Amino acid sequence: MALQPEHEVKEAKKNPESGAGSSPRRFTWEEIGLRTGRGHPQQERWLVIDRKVYDISQFYRRHPGGAQVISHFAGQDATEAFVAFHVNHALVRKYMSSLLIGELAPDEISMKPSKNILLVEDFRDLRATVERMGLLNPNGLFFFLNFLQILLLEAASWITLWYFGTSLVPFLISAVLLTTSLSQAGYLQHDLGHFSVFSKPKWNHVVQKFVIGQLLGLPASWWNLRHAQHHAKTNCFLKDPDLNMHPWFTLGKVLSVELGMKKKFMPYNHQHKYYFVTLPPFLFPVYFQYFPLHKTIQRRDWADLAWMLSFYIRFFLTYEPLLGVKSLLGFYLLIRVLESIWLVWVTQMNHIPMNIDYDKNLDWFSTQLQATCNVDQSLFNDWFTGHLNFHIEHHLFPTMPRHNYWKVAPLVKSLCAKHSIEYHCKPLLTGFADIVHSLKDSGELWLDAYLHK
Known part of the structure; x- marks a missing residue:
C-alpha cells in the first residue's frame, strides 16, 4: 500500500475522525515505521496501541514515565508494554484521546510481521487469566x-x-x-x-x-x-540503560564483535577477572x-x-x-x-548471561524470555533475592506483587512449552557463575574480532 501524502497525514493528526463517512484515518505499518523520531524530516514519533495510531511527537517529553521509555516504542506496536506498565488502563486511555490520529488500515496485521501473532494472543489470554485469579492484587x-x-x-x-x-x-x-x-x-x-x-x-x-x-x-x-x-x-543496546557499561565491559556477542572490528581497545579478554x-x-x-x-x-x-x-x-x-x-x-x-x-x-545474574542485542521489535513475551532467566525457588533464594529469582515472571508482569510469582510460574512454563520457547531456570550459584562465564565469552569474541577482522 502506498504512503499517504504528507498533507493528508497532517489533516489526520488534526482530525482523526475525518474522511468519508467520518471514518478514522488509516495508516500502514510502513508509514508508522518512519515516525521513530530519527531520520524523518519532522522528527515525528508515532506508536500503535490496540490498532489505534497515536502521535506522541509533542507529548513524549511530558510522559509521566519518562520521555525515553515511550520513545523506545516510536514506530512500533506498544500495546503489550502499555498493558504491562499501567495499572488503570481506562484512565490512561482517557488522557490519550487527544493524541489519537487514526488507526491501522484494515488490511494491516495487528503487529509487525516479526512478531508471533499466535504467541501474542496466547499471552494476552494468560494476562486475562492472571487478572481473573487476582494475582495482581497485593497482600x-x-x-x-x-x-x-x-x-x-x-x-x-x-x-x-x-x-x-x-x-x-x-x-x-x-x-x-x-x-x-x-x-x-x-x-x-x-x-x-x-x-x-x-x-x-x-x-x-x-x-x-x-x-x-x-x-x-x-x-x-x-x-x-x-x-x-x-x-x-x-x-536492547541503546535502549536498556543497564547495558551502559562501555568502555569498561563489553556484553553479548553483537557488541563484542562490533568493538573488536572497530579496533576499540580495552583488555576485554580479561574482563571476567577484573x-x-x-x-x-x-x-x-x-x-x-x-x-x-x-x-x-x-x-x-x-x-x-x-x-x-x-x-x-x-x-x-x-x-x-x-x-x-x-x-x-x-x-x-x-x-x-x-x-x-x-x-x-x-x-x-538474570540478564548478563542472556541474549543481548539491538532492538528487534519482538513481541513482549519473546523479548523477556530471551533476555531474562530465573533462579531456583527456595525460602532462602526468595528472601536473598527479594523474589527476583522469579525474574521471568517479574518482567512479564511488572506490576504483579512478588508474593504471587510462584503462582503464575507454572502457567508461564506451560506457555513456553506450547511455543517451544526455553524457560531458563538455574541454581543460585550457577546464576552467579554464569555472569563470569558470559563476560569471558564476550571478551574472547572481542579479542578474536580485534585480532583477525
Whole structure:
C-alpha cells in the first residue's frame, strides 16, 4: 500500500475522525515505521496501541514515565508494554484521546510481521487469566512484615554498637545487619516503583519516596525513569540503560564483535577477572553516590534531594555518637561496598548471561524470555533475592506483587512449552557463575574480532 501524502497525514493528526463517512484515518505499518523520531524530516514519533495510531511527537517529553521509555516504542506496536506498565488502563486511555490520529488500515496485521501473532494472543489470554485469579492484587500483611523486617534489622545494627561497643567484631556484625536492612529496603522500593504494594499508584509513589530516600539515600524519580527503560526494552543496546557499561565491559556477542572490528581497545579478554574488583564492590559507593545526585540537581527535583539529604542527616545523627567521624566514614563505606556486592550479583545474574542485542521489535513475551532467566525457588533464594529469582515472571508482569510469582510460574512454563520457547531456570550459584562465564565469552569474541577482522 502506498504512503499517504504528507498533507493528508497532517489533516489526520488534526482530525482523526475525518474522511468519508467520518471514518478514522488509516495508516500502514510502513508509514508508522518512519515516525521513530530519527531520520524523518519532522522528527515525528508515532506508536500503535490496540490498532489505534497515536502521535506522541509533542507529548513524549511530558510522559509521566519518562520521555525515553515511550520513545523506545516510536514506530512500533506498544500495546503489550502499555498493558504491562499501567495499572488503570481506562484512565490512561482517557488522557490519550487527544493524541489519537487514526488507526491501522484494515488490511494491516495487528503487529509487525516479526512478531508471533499466535504467541501474542496466547499471552494476552494468560494476562486475562492472571487478572481473573487476582494475582495482581497485593497482600498488605506480606509487605507490612517486610517493612517491619527492615526496621528491626536497622535497629539491631544500632543496638549492637550501643551495647557491645565499637570493637572489630560488633563493628562488623553491625555492618552486616545494616547492609541486610539496606538490601531488603532496596527490594521494597523496587516493589513500590512497580505499583505492586498498594492498589492505588499514589500511595506507591509516596511511600517509595520515603523508602528509597530516607532508608537508602537515593532519588525515586531517577530510579523509576531508568528502571522503566530497562523493563521496556530489556537487554536492547541503546535502549536498556543497564547495558551502559562501555568502555569498561563489553556484553553479548553483537557488541563484542562490533568493538573488536572497530579496533576499540580495552583488555576485554580479561574482563571476567577484573569484574570481581570493579563493578560489584564499587557500583554503589562510587557511581550511585555521584550520578543520582548529579541527575537530581540537574532536573531540579528538590523533593527527591531533600529525601536523600534526610538519609545522610539521620545516619550521621544515629551513628556518629557511637563511632565518631572517622570510624563513621569507614562504617558507611563498608556497608555501601557490602550492599553493592550483594545487589550487583543478584541483579546481573538474570540478564548478563542472556541474549543481548539491538532492538528487534519482538513481541513482549519473546523479548523477556530471551533476555531474562530465573533462579531456583527456595525460602532462602526468595528472601536473598527479594523474589527476583522469579525474574521471568517479574518482567512479564511488572506490576504483579512478588508474593504471587510462584503462582503464575507454572502457567508461564506451560506457555513456553506450547511455543517451544526455553524457560531458563538455574541454581543460585550457577546464576552467579554464569555472569563470569558470559563476560569471558564476550571478551574472547572481542579479542578474536580485534585480532583477525
